[in-house]
Amino acid sequence: MTNHQPSSIIHHPYRAGWIHFTNVAPILDPLVLPPSVTAITGVPTAMNEALLSGRVDIANISAVEFIRHADTLAALPDFSVAVLGPVYSVNLFHTRPLEQLRRIALTSQSAMSVALLEVLLAQRGLTPMLERAEGEAEALLASGYDGVLRIGDNALREWYGVVGPFGEDVIVPEIPQVGRGITVTDLAEEWFHLTGHPFVFAVWAYRKDNPPPPELLLAMRAARREGIGHLAEVSGRHAQKLGLPEDVVQHYLWNFRYHLEEADRLGLNEFADLAVPEHAPLTFG
Template sequence: MPDYVLGVPRYANTAPLYHFLEQGDGIAFRYGVPTELNRWLLEGSVDLSLVSSYFYLANADKLRPLPDFSVADLGPVYSVNLFHTRPWRELRSVALTTESATSVRLLRYLLEADGVEPEYTGEQGGLELLERYDGVLLIGDRAIATYAGLLERIPESVHHIPREFTGPQGARLWVSDLSMQWYERTRLPFVFAVWATRRDEPPPPEVVRRLRAARSLGLGNLAAVAGTEAERLGVPERLMQHYLWNFRYHLEAPDRLGLQTFARAVGLPYPGDYWDV
């Protein structure tokens, strides 16, 4: 019998879900960035995948998510950041990550809500893009590593985490956390990803059981997960541990309300149906 293939983004914020899930015994991993995983799920080359929430909502007629898994956040997420050298309301040009449609759509929504309409360009890169653009949207590992690289020291309190820095060529650099912007506007969590399958192909109960067991181990041993991810990315372990404990992985009622509110904000239906597993 062929392996059941899980689509997994190799991002630190998803590591607690699968750090303790071993390949084998009928399960295989396929790694990719969210835009790749989205495509592979529809094509059929992965069976169950973490997919971006915007992609799920836009393809809800083809997909169905697990009922109790998410990658969500209430307040600052630290890894979906707009780095910009002009104030938020004065942005004229923004370079967009090509890794995730959800973060791009969230940024567009937040700027439009404030009456800001910059010119957008899809670009891969880091802060060097600020030589040509007012802002650059980074997500995932690149975003958290870039942010960590700006810190002179790790703050003792989460209430003292800076959002303004000295950027390239001594310019003033702002870091706008999109999840925090969403929270300030809605007072709700933002759901970045869900586990989903194709609508007519329910997941095997044993696979879901193993995913739940792996998540329990990951969250119960968060220091070990953080240590591994901090070493992989070359960031301080204490910063990584704080980063990971900030996430919500169970798609609880507030998260579902946040997902529904995002669907409404971007003009997409919210089906609200999940696998009964």
């Protein structure tokens, strides 16, 4: 009688794709991945593609890509990158009033910000020409565009470059959003004026057929507690990288909503109906 040894089972690591902008530093900076998880980093469009193609299993992707692929993706029920009011890092820089814009340069890095801009323009009945072009806002404005959409850390730096520096007695949300002939329109603030709801820029989405292991969720929640609890330290590190005052970066990070609460889901569903009217139901699990 032959003894059959049980075949060995190969466990592949769970693969994460992180978009590591400053706005997720309170979660990703302290995150210690469990041994069963590996991670790569990249810009939003790259991580969106990696998740949809199956090269990674979970990613903090733009909310619009989650909406567009709600048939195959689910989102963690308690993680988001959202704001109620201004976000400071998704900005339309322009030299004419919004109603008079003719050509807007768009970044290729974020489908989310472009979709939000398109919704906001449509709600105002505006139809400027939208063109792909990369570069800093002021350089693109000087080249002939009268509007430039910028996102992420670059947008935060360029916003401060236009409206800063601030005195110690300045309340950041009340500062004029104009400098050197350039107006900065914060798209999240425009959404709030339109709807009164938070705007969700990103969710932590995964493929429905491959949910994340519990140990990754525990590690992420522990990292979020650590990061929010030590926000001054996180802000200090990233202020040095960004070349911005520490109090500006701390205000920026305090502004975010990281828990995908009911108000955030309400705003997310409202945006989904406007941006992708035929979307499948959104799944949070």
